[in-house]
Amino acid sequence: MSKPNIVMIGAGNVASHLAPAISEAGAGNIVQVYSRTMDSARSLAGKLPDAMPTDSLRDIRRDADIYILSVKDDAIPQIVGALPKTSALYLHTSGSVGMEALAPLSDSFGVFYPLQTFSKNVSLDMKSVPLFVEGSTPEVEAQIREFGERVFKSVYHADSEIRKKMHISAVFACNFTNHLWTVAENQLAREGLPFDVLRPLLEETLRKAFVNSPSASQTGPAVRGDRNIVDAHLSMLNGTEKELYRILSESIMGKQG
C-alpha cells in the first residue's frame, strides 16, 4: 500500500483539516468525499486533486484501501450499518468511540484520533498535532501508525481507556482554564477593563509551562503560602468566584485530596 486510495466519510471540522493534510503529505489519494449534504462534499473535494463528492452512502466506492469515518460520534452506527464489509482498513477519528464500532466492516480497523480542536476556516499546522492510534491487531496498528507518521510528527498508542483519560485531561487543561479566563474577563469588565490586558501575561504563562513544565512554573500567592494575600483576595470575592478561589488555592497548597 505505497499510496493508498482513501475514501473520506464526513466533511466536517476534522475531515476538512485531515483530508488536505493527508493529500499534501503524499500519504494517500483521497478519491472520494462523502457528506450528508452535496455542498459540503463538493467544498472539501474541491480542495483535493483526485476526489469526487457524493451525498449518497450507496454510491461510496467499494474498492478503496482506507475508509476514514470522520463524522459526529452518534452518526457512526448509521454509517457502519450502511457500508458493505470489505478487506479494506476502516478508521474513525473520534476520541470517545471504541474501535469495535467498526468491527462489522472489516477485520482491519482502528482509531485515528488527532488531539486538537478544529474550526473549519482556521488553518493549523497539522504536522504538529499529536495523533493517537489503536488497531484491531498489532499488525493493523503498525499499518495505521506507518500511515499516520506520513502526516503527523508525533504518533502515540492510545486505547479507549487512555483516550477517555486524555479527554479528562483536556477538559482540565482547556475547558476549565477557558472558564477561569471567563471569570477573569467578567471581573475585569466590572472595572471597565478589556480581557486583552491579560494577553501578554497569559501568553507568557503558557510559554513558561512548556519551557519547563506547569508544575515547575507555578507562581502566585497560594504556592508561596502567602496566607495574607489569599485571605485578602477571598474577602474581596463572593459566591462562585470565592468558592473557586478557595478550592483552587487549597489544591495548590496541597491541603486537599
Add this chain to the structure above:
Amino acid sequence: MSKPNIVMIGAGNVASHLAPAISEAGAGNIVQVYSRTMDSARSLAGKLPDAMPTDSLRDIRRDADIYILSVKDDAIPQIVGALPKTSALYLHTSGSVGMEALAPLSDSFGVFYPLQTFSKNVSLDMKSVPLFVEGSTPEVEAQIREFGERVFKSVYHADSEIRKKMHISAVFACNFTNHLWTVAENQLAREGLPFDVLRPLLEETLRKAFVNSPSASQTGPAVRGDRNIVDAHLSMLNGTEKELYRILSESIMGKQG
C-alpha cells in the same frame, strides 16, 4: 521634560526589562542604576548607553527628573527612608503597594505598573505589555501617562483598588490555569504521556479566547450540558481532582453562586 534623566533603583526582573525598553524607545536617559549588589547594577547599566552603576543608596544622584523604584515590595520603605526629598517624579512598579508609600519623597509621585511576568533572560515585546498608571495629582498622572505612552502601546488608569482586583483576575487567569495544567500533566504522566501532547490544543484554545472572548469560546461537556460525560468523568476521578472537576463543571453550568 523632553528627554528626562532617570535613575533606576533596582536591577531585578522588572527593572532589567523596563530600563532598556525606556532607553530604546528614546523616552528617557537612564543615567544611573542602583542595586544592592554591584554585579547586578553593573550588569544592567552595561546594557544602557548612559548609565553608571552604584550599590550605595547614598551615592544615588539627586538631580534626576524621574526615579523609578523597581524593587521587591517589602524593600520600598527602606529605600524611601534612605532617599532625600526632591522635586523630581518618583514612581514604583509594584502592583500591590499603594502610591502613598512614595509621598515622603516628593509632591510628584505615582505608580508605573507593567502587567506581565518577567524573567531576567527571556526577552519580551515590552511595547505590547499593558501599563497601569496612577499619579498623586491629575497633572502628575497626565505626566506619567505621557511618559508611559512613549514606551507602551496601551496605558490604563488603575488606582490601588483596581490593581488589587486585577491581581485577583491574574490569579484566576494565570496561576489557577497553570495549576489545572499541572493537574493535566500529572494525569497524562500516569498514562505515560508527556504534557506536550496538549500543546496544540492549548495554544488553539488561547488563540480562540482572544479572537472572540473566553465566554464565547467555551467548549466541553459542561457547557453542552452533557451530564452523561460529566458523570462518567467524575466516576473516573478521586480526591482533589474529582472535587475540582465537580465545582468547575457546576460553575460552567451556572448552577452555583
